Amino acid sequence: MNIVSYIHPVSTYVPCTGIGKHINQILLGLQDRDEIALKLLFSQQWLTADGRLDPRSPLSPLPFTTFPTAENSTERTWKLVGFPRMDKYVPDGTDWLYAPMQTYIPVTKSPVAVTLHDIQAFEPDLPWSHTWQHRWFAYKWGRWVRKALTDCRVVFTVSEFSKQRMVDLLGANPKQIEVIGNGVDAAFFEIAKVDLARLDRPTELPYIIIVGGLREKKGADDVLAVARVLRDRQSDLQIVVAGNSESNYVAAVQExxxxxxxxxxxxxxxxxxxxxxxxxxxxxxxxxxxxxALEAMAAGIPAVVSDRASLPEIVGDAGIVVDPTQTEAIVDILVDLDRMPQLREEYIQRGHHHAAIYTWSSCIDRLVTAFHTFS
Structure with a gap:
C-alpha cells in the first residue's frame, strides 16, 4: 500500500507535544511495515541547506516530496476555498493521502484521511468558550472541519470521547470515524525498572509532577490552588512543572x-x-x-487526573479521577499517595498493567486495518 503523509515538520521536532509524538510514532511505525510504502509531503520551506528535513525531526530519514509554496498561506487557502488542489504533488499510484494531524487537504486523485485529535474549538462550556479568542478560533475551524468530515474518506481520532463529540457537536457520521488511539514509548516502561536511588532528582523533597506547563488550558489555576493548600498544611510535598508555562503563571509562581x-x-x-x-x-x-497520564502509569507512579473530557476514559480504574475544583480533596489524595505505601503500590500496579495496553504497534494495526476497510 502506497501512502503519502502530509505533515507540519516543525510539529515533529523533539521535544514535542502529544500530537507531535503521535505523528512521529505513527509514521515511523508505518515505515517499518513491509506492506507499506510511505512518503512524506510538506512545504519546501522546511528543507535545510542540504535539501533534507531538519534532523530535529525523527522523520528526517524518511523519503519525501515537497510543494513550493509556503505552508501557512497554502493551508489557509485549502481550508477557505479548497484551492490549490494538490494532485500534482501526490505521486501516481498513491493509495492514500493521510495526515496524522488536524488539517484539510483538497485532492481528487486518491482517497484522503485526516486526524482530528479533538474538537475543542466547538465545545460550548469550557471556561474560555465565550472569549473572543475562542470564538474566532471556532470560526476559523468551522470553515474547514465540517468539510473534512464530509469530504475525507475516513477521519481518524484518538479517543471514543473525541469521536462522540464530533457526532454530538458537528453531526458527523460515526461510521466514518475510526478511533486509532495513542501509545506509550518503551522508555517509560524501562525507567520503572530502575532503582530510584540511581536517578537524579530535581529536588530532594518528595514532589508531584505536572506535565504540560502551567497554562489555563491545562488547569493551571487549579494547580496553584493545590500548591496553596499544601503550603497552608505545611506539607513538604513540592510541585515540579515540566513544559512551557504562560507568562502570567510564571509570575504567579513567585508567590x-x-x-x-x-x-x-x-x-x-x-x-x-x-x-x-x-x-x-x-x-x-x-x-x-x-x-x-499513561506515561506516568508506565513509569511507575500513580496518576491523579481531572474528571473532564477524555481523561476518565483513558485512565479507567487504574487512575484516580477527581473534580479539579475540589482542592482540599485533591490534596488529601496527594498526601495519602505519598505517605501510604500500600495505597501507592496498589495504583502503581494498576497503572502499569493499564498502560501496557496502549502500544503504538496496536495503533498502527488499527490504522492499517482502517485503510484496507475504507479502500
Missing part, C-alpha cells in the same frame, strides 16, 4: 515557593522526572486523549 518550573524538558529526561515523582497531577479541563 508559591513549593513550585519549581523546569520549562521544556527533553524526551530523554521526562521518564526520569516522572519516575522520581510521588504522583502525576493532571487537572486539564479538556484533553482529546491525555498521553502524560
Amino acid at each position: 508559591h515557593p513549593n513550585i519549581t518550573l523546569l520549562g521544556m524538558v527533553s524526551d530523554s529526561d521526562l521518564p526520569r522526572l516522572l519516575r522520581c515523582a510521588s504522583s502525576l497531577l493532571f487537572l486539564s479541563p479538556y484533553e482529546g486523549f491525555g498521553i502524560p
Whole structure:
C-alpha cells in the first residue's frame, strides 16, 4: 500500500507535544511495515541547506516530496476555498493521502484521511468558550472541519470521547470515524525498572509532577490552588512543572515557593522526572486523549487526573479521577499517595498493567486495518 503523509515538520521536532509524538510514532511505525510504502509531503520551506528535513525531526530519514509554496498561506487557502488542489504533488499510484494531524487537504486523485485529535474549538462550556479568542478560533475551524468530515474518506481520532463529540457537536457520521488511539514509548516502561536511588532528582523533597506547563488550558489555576493548600498544611510535598508555562503563571509562581518550573524538558529526561515523582497531577479541563497520564502509569507512579473530557476514559480504574475544583480533596489524595505505601503500590500496579495496553504497534494495526476497510 502506497501512502503519502502530509505533515507540519516543525510539529515533529523533539521535544514535542502529544500530537507531535503521535505523528512521529505513527509514521515511523508505518515505515517499518513491509506492506507499506510511505512518503512524506510538506512545504519546501522546511528543507535545510542540504535539501533534507531538519534532523530535529525523527522523520528526517524518511523519503519525501515537497510543494513550493509556503505552508501557512497554502493551508489557509485549502481550508477557505479548497484551492490549490494538490494532485500534482501526490505521486501516481498513491493509495492514500493521510495526515496524522488536524488539517484539510483538497485532492481528487486518491482517497484522503485526516486526524482530528479533538474538537475543542466547538465545545460550548469550557471556561474560555465565550472569549473572543475562542470564538474566532471556532470560526476559523468551522470553515474547514465540517468539510473534512464530509469530504475525507475516513477521519481518524484518538479517543471514543473525541469521536462522540464530533457526532454530538458537528453531526458527523460515526461510521466514518475510526478511533486509532495513542501509545506509550518503551522508555517509560524501562525507567520503572530502575532503582530510584540511581536517578537524579530535581529536588530532594518528595514532589508531584505536572506535565504540560502551567497554562489555563491545562488547569493551571487549579494547580496553584493545590500548591496553596499544601503550603497552608505545611506539607513538604513540592510541585515540579515540566513544559512551557504562560507568562502570567510564571509570575504567579513567585508567590508559591513549593513550585519549581523546569520549562521544556527533553524526551530523554521526562521518564526520569516522572519516575522520581510521588504522583502525576493532571487537572486539564479538556484533553482529546491525555498521553502524560499513561506515561506516568508506565513509569511507575500513580496518576491523579481531572474528571473532564477524555481523561476518565483513558485512565479507567487504574487512575484516580477527581473534580479539579475540589482542592482540599485533591490534596488529601496527594498526601495519602505519598505517605501510604500500600495505597501507592496498589495504583502503581494498576497503572502499569493499564498502560501496557496502549502500544503504538496496536495503533498502527488499527490504522492499517482502517485503510484496507475504507479502500
